[in-house]
Amino acid sequence: MIYLDYQATTPVDPAVALAMRPWIEEKFANPHSPSTWGREAAAAVELARDRILTAVGLDEGRFAFTSGATEALNWAIRGTLERSERRKIVTIATEHAAVLDTCEWLEGRGYQVVRLPVDRDGLVDLDEATLAIDPRTAIVAAMLVNNEIGVIQPVDTLAELAHRAGAVMLCDAVQGFGRVALPDGADLVALSAHKVHGPKGIGGLWIRRGHEPRPLLHGGGQEHGLRSGTQSPMLCVGFGEAARIATERAGADHAHVERLWQVARTTLGEGWTVNGSVEARYRGNLNLRRDGLDAARLVADLRNIAFSLGSACASGSGRPSHVLRAIGLADREARSAIRLGFGRFTGEAELQSACRHIDRVAREQQEWAA
Template structure:
């Protein structure tokens, strides 16, 4: 099996796994202790969480706090519902976690359009009366990198806070300077599943969504997992150290894949994008048949969160594609652990299978 779905999830880094193991140990080592207990094993576990919090913070701007959550979806819900906006502006290509939370907030929702290249214009005007603006750093389906610094300034000029979904960008790009709230996920940067984080700029107040023991400064009750936190922290440190190396590796993979897919149409801007996301279409392509013919290749027909729904991607529709064009698109995701030979073999096989369909 060749894995090419890095936008859905990434392989767990060996360093993250090693960091988790002590906190998954049996009763002799006390690694299972509750980090919120006052005894020595509990305090030791709590210290591991504090360290992980500092490690994750290295991927984020200064002047804020990191609140651990169960996922980036939870983090985005906390940011939106916990802020209780009266008017929220969101881009048309946001993740469902943002779009659905905005709809559930009871606020008036204003949509920010993107161009056919999948980018929000830098000179976008934020409507007066907007409390919160949400635009993601890197789109999970087409990989476009949004001008978040300019949009954050526009939000502030309008008197609004700026929320950035940095799930696909954290550990790969510089942090979203100017944002007031930033969500990220461990398993999208080679950490474990089941943990995310919300960075909250100092002075920004939120109401908790989960009530109980008052953990995470009262913002997110529930017992934290030292193992998941430690894995997240180790993955963050590794991503920070390897940022340039990983980017160079991905750029070489991109060049190779683009050469093989000559004649296929790229979805989204080619210059302003994360190169580990290759979203392509070939008009007339039967993607379901393609995936059936290539069962030992793991790639995507769209966002993993919407797979199986049968609905065309809202992101591809937002950039002007017809339903037919959207359903003729595939997403290939690669990264740190993708071997060049595997990618070249997979791409060549996809091209050959498409040709066998006569398209």
């Protein structure tokens, strides 16, 4: 199996797995217990928190662990609205379902939601953003690196507009953390461990001081009194180690991904069109289409290669990608698109092999249809 689905999840780094193991075996204590073992577990959680804060690299903030980025995004949006008298949310049409579905739920409860359009490259329309972000806006929510097409949004520019209007800036940095610089202007930043070679089931919210959202969960008052629930030292340690390695390997990982992007583009050859901006993009995400291709059939025909049609969270719905539709693709074009995701543990030779097979089977499919 050749794994090319890094946007869905990344392989756990062996060093992360090694660091986690003691905390599921002999070091199983509750980190909120006053016992010696509990204090040891609590210290491990705090070390992990410090490593994540270092990797985030933003000032005047703290980090709260959550069950994942979906919880972090829900908490950020709903918790911010609960502490504000404003009732308007501004976001982008290409956001992850964790943001769009939360906004839709809030819209049904009387909040105003503005979904900003994007251009053919997938970049937000800043003129529309300037008009939409006004003194009625409580929060602006934008994804740093799009999970489907890899486009990098101008989050700092949106943050300037948000702050000028007195609104809070939320950045979904799930796909950008450890890969591109995080925006200085963000007030809230959602993260996920399993997108940076860490474990599933844990993420978190970086919070600029003074912008703490109201809690979604109530109970023991853990996580600065903002997010109740017993933390898993194993998962926290895994996230912290993944963040540490991402910081340490940032330059090497970036260079490797740039090389893999060139290998994939060269090997696939002509007949493929990249979806979204090529320049304003994280290049470990290659979303592309081919005229007349039945992408779902291609995935089924190449079972020894793991790649996708788009967001793993929306797979199986049968609907064309809302991201591809937002950049102006017709349903037929959207259904001819695939997403290849690669990174730290992808080898050049295996990527070349996979791309040759993908291109060959795609051409055969077109020949049979002719």
